[in-house]
Amino acid sequence: MNTKNKVIMTILAAVMAIVAVIGIRLKSNENKVNQDVLSGKTLVVYFSAQNHTKNLAEQIAKKFDADIFEIVPQEKYTDDDLNYNDKNSRVSKEHEDEARRHVLLEKVVPDNFDSYENVIIAYPIWWGIAAYPVSSFVIGNTFDNKNIYPVCTSASSGLGDSAKNLKSISSGGTWREGYRFSEDATSSDIDIWLKTISK
Numbered sequence: 001m002n003t004k005n006k007v008i009m010t011i012l013a014a015v016m017a018i019v020a021v022i023g024i025r026l027k028s029n030e031n032k033v034n035q036d037v038l039s040g041k042t043l044v045v046y047f048s049a050q051n052h053t054k055n056l057a058e059q060i061a062k063k064f065d066a067d068i069f070e071i072v073p074q075e076k077y078t079d080d081d082l083n084y085n086d087k088n089s090r091v092s093k094e095h096e097d098e099a100r101r102h103v104l105l106e107k108v109v110p111d112n113f114d115s116y117e118n119v120i121i122a123y124p125i126w127w128g129i130a131a132y133p134v135s136s137f138v139i140g141n142t143f144d145n146k147n148i149y150p151v152c153t154s155a156s157s158g159l160g161d162s163a164k165n166l167k168s169i170s171s172g173g174t175w176r177e178g179y180r181f182s183e184d185a186t187s188s189d190i191d192i193w194l195k196t197i198s199k
């Protein structure tokens with residue numbers, strides 16, 4: 001390598017190092033901002049049958065550097081189960097008959113649940129309310145000394161009474177205002193929500 005190339009390579013390496021340092025600083029500032037929004041340890045809990053809410057929950061957890069817990073039914077919903085146009089499908093039957101809606105979960109209480117001060121519960125809207133497995137999670141836990149932030153995804157419906165209903169079957173905790181995201185929530189959608197919950 002001649003001297004000119006060496007100089008160019010050194011300058012390039014220096015530029016790349018500066019860009020990397022700036023990137024790390026920006027990321028840590030972003031985390032700091034998000035930690036200011038929610039003080040204390042945060043757990044993102046989600047149920048998702050078709051991955052939209054999973055995508056939202058993972059993005060939120062990343063922004064807060066938070067732990068994540070998936071609500072998993074013992075009997076998972078198949079595509080046929082989710083076909084609300086078929087009156088004989090599992091969801092249609094659960095919709096028709098409230099007694100069928102208590103869905104058993106693989107695990108009800110997240111590890112070290114007591115250690116969290118904030119619990120973000122993300123769920124899809126099913127016929128205007130929270131997807132049924134979320135009720136099983138809420139009934140099965142106590143939320144003493146926790147702030148609960150309900151967030152939902154839906155095709156078009158609003159939050160409706162979904163969060164109010166979950167609060168009514170819960171034990172303890174302070175339920176904060178709920179928020180509705182579209183199916184394909186983006187990072188900037190989440191930032192808009194964060195502004196609404198900022199202290």
Ligand SMILES: Cc1cc2nc3c(=O)[nH]c(=O)nc-3n(C[C@H](O)[C@H](O)[C@H](O)COP(=O)(O)O)c2cc1C
Pocket residue numbers: 047048049050051052053054082084091123124125126127128129153154155156157158182183
């Ligand atoms: C059984 C069922 C009922 C639904 N009901 C509604 C509804 O009432 N309003 C609405 O806007 N979307 C409704 N949807 C669409 C979902 O809320 C939306 O696709 C959501 O983002 C799905 O989340 P997921 O992919 O995490 O399961 C329904 C979907 C299913 C499967």
